Amino acid sequence: MRLLSFVLLLALPLLPATAQTAPRLTKGRVLRHAPALDQILSPNARLEIVGSGFTHLEGPLWVADSSMLLFSDPRTRTIYRWSEPSGLSKFLENTGYTGRLPYGEEPGTNGLALDGRGNLLLCQHGDRRVARLPLAQKSGLLTLTDNFEGRRYNSPNDVVAHPSNGAIYFTDPPFGLPEQEQDPRRELPLSGVYRRDARGKVSQEITDLSRPNGLAFTADGRTLYVSNADSLRPVIMRYDVRPNGRLRNGRVFFDMATLPKVRFGEVPDGLKVDQAGNVYAAGPGGLSILSPTGQLLGTLDPGETVTNCAWGDDGGRTLYLTAGSFLCRIQTQAQGVTAPQR
Template sequence: MAHQGLDRRSLIAAAAASALLPGAATVRAAAPAAATRPRIRRLAAGLDRILAADAPVTLVMDKIAWAEGPLWIDEAGALLLSDPPANILRRWRPGGGVEILLQPSGAGGTDPTLVREPGSNGLARDAAGRLLIANSGGRSVDRIAIDGRGPRTVLVDRYQGRRFNSPNDIAVARDGALYFTDPPYGFVDPDHSPLRELAWNGVYRWRAGGEAVLIDKALTRPNGIGLSPDQTRLYVSVSDAAAPRLMVYTLDARGGAGDRRVLVAEAAMPGRGGPGLPDGLKVARDGTLFCAMPGGLTILSPEGEPLGIIAHDRAIANCAIGEMGRALFLAASDSVFRVPLAPGYRG
């Protein structure tokens, strides 16, 4: 998932020029100036049942080339985190520190003059609890055991015989169908890479035993993706600096997409003008939307009303709801932060 270029490019360049510490799970990168801690800004009374404006924001992980695709695993009490440019998938446990779960997390042996993000990006779980990976460098959606062990299966890597660009994020429907986005952010030259086989940046649906179905090829930069709790709406963030927005699609009983509209335009984004663009998103069990947007992570009602923003001076790429729905984790540039959700709220 991508943001306004300078922050991301400088961090990726630092990671590419660095080396891993032996036995460690962090990347030795030229550290940028210290960021301020994210701060919560209440925009509407509806935020109060979800998140307290004075909730503590704590740092849980740093020294990451680019924090992406966080996923909480309840039974393990652990957070998984992608680092696409460093090609690492990390696991963090409270009190247990950070370890490398997969390296490479995406594709090994890619050409750095052509592939900018060889690693895993968005993460999800299937009905059997296995880990699903949007493999940016491998240009596929993969499946592996949740502990990273055993064989890795490529589920889908082509549309009508042509390879995807760099799958970015995944949403899993109750019937097992996968919805995923395929922007060109994995390429060094996103729009003109010689590796490109598709002329568009698509949103797709795939079910086991079938072919990928194209939902939309008109979005310039499809990015984060999520499903409403009743499975009637599909949300897709568009990280196009010229027209940043959050889209919503109406889904029929078979999971096909019908009408689409802009749910949140740039003018309605409370952090507009700040770092970042619409990026990863998560949908809570009550339909609340937690969306990476300019200026921080924006909390929205199901109808798109901004309730609050967790503002930050660096781009936030994504988030995860964890700890049995009691906490929110923010993937924020080179760091990950934890924010407790309101007592009694279960995300």
Template sequence: MMEKFFISAGIFTLISLSSCMNSPSSSNQDKSGQQPAENTNFTTVEVEILNDKAKDILDENIKGTVIADNFIWSEGPLWIDDKELLLFSDVPANVIYQWTPEDGLSEYLKPAGMTTPHEHDKEPGPNGLILNHQGELVICQHGDHALSIMNAPIEAPQVKFKVLANEYQGKRLNSPNDVIIDKQGQYYFTDPDYGLAKAEDKELPFNGVFKIDTSGILELLIDTISHPNGLAFSPDEQNLYIANSNHDSPIIYKYRLDHNGDILDGGVFFDFKPLLDRGPGGPDGFKLDSSGNIYTSGPGGVWIISPEGEPLARLIIENRVSNCALSKDEKTLFVTNTDKVLQIKLKN
């Protein structure tokens, strides 16, 4: 069954699919002279119901709001529920921004991804963000080739970092992209080469997925995914999902984990290849809710996929989606959407 309804009135226009799924277009680069700004305009988000199960997740009277815009490439949204604080990255601008319902938008941390004075002509900034079990901000830093902890309280950010990993077997990491943490306190992160400057030589011969165990040892889990990007655990942490942001192989993989969090086996979970004509974008960042449903960037917006790999719905959003974050009650979805950040009320 398929039906469509609108979150808010307006005109929706599809933009042709770019061959590169996760870097900003030249038109967005041209916006770099504009200052990011708070915005409270409604945006058109058409909801395509692909399965009636989606109605347990989505209300028919939901709406989307552009809460901030004029970014180059927004990424890595992190909603901190007890502080009612949204953090997110503008990767090319080398900035982390903050937004609250009460105070709106402001710069949070700069520089945040490349802290050295070297020139960088691509994507030097921060990307994925999480809080660890100590409440510290963990940042994927493209320009510094590092996964790092901000060495300052969340309420008083400073450009001070403790590096968790920046090399593997004596070779510099590429550009850590997204990160998660399990209940044991082990970090998992992807390391594609999107953030390497054009003048840099790639030192690792692969794009990897890594784990840092509780003793701080860095372990390579996977080196066979061409462009590993977003990743997430199933609610019971028995499975690890990883997105491949490759136009020729736009796949979300699923891997079974043992009790130590190491990979047992796995394979293709969902293939977006037959759906690329639905609009711009592909699998990039994603989140899971407490029922195991996946909210993932995909062609033409955000796709909601069941734990069984069944498409439930699509939030059709103009321009490419990079990532999303759920509120704790799972009623609100924050979406990084090229030069914008959206707040979508899923349920009242």
């Protein structure tokens, strides 16, 4: 392992939750494990701080039509909007849970995606559903699905739209339930991965992962990666997508138990893929960059637990990271697989 760069944020106070002005502060380190990383990150690539002072960031999503990044804070039930010219603002408040009584540590919205039809897809912990919202109006929230065969979901966590077949796929771990697996409100006996097809029919695709979390398609939509956020089995799984959209042939792509544990509680989390098939996986030690064959090429460690990432900017060559109270980004030489646009 070769350490390329290590830039510490020196004795700086916590910055307010707002966009930074150029030149941006840098944070953390880039670890190089294989020469092939040079094709993805230049020797001078650094993690830049875009914003800080948040509570617990998740669900980054680039919306190309508006040149903006959306990301969520499920603890404060807020979805933020950031763009280079306008900086930071609140996009939605009081989202993810519509109840009146307190509900767990993370009642808000987590994962975000686009459906390719001008709608935002939202995984809502407290309301235990996947919802759809027209981006143009920011009103007219519609429940897409909140149960499987009459039993309410645990707490949908992350969602992704297939690039061509019109289906959405989402994970349903127990993290949004106040008592998680032991919660008396739990109605399903497992944590599954589900598919809602273009007609609205929901099928249970994966049932043997204890805590399915992040998920991402390859550019051709023929492969789906799913992370398992369980310290006892911290793996990234790889599935073939059949022509009818069903998943098959699940196998371990990468075992994150082989990674050093840098911070307490780090487990596999959000995933993204680039056009060359490399996988970017949040987990122990930061964001792992993996080749299509599962070789560890490098690690982005911002010094905080990384929850997810998203490709953004023109050409999808900027990688945004949500990491604890920080929103960071790094310029790459790769081109990301981005969310379906309108």
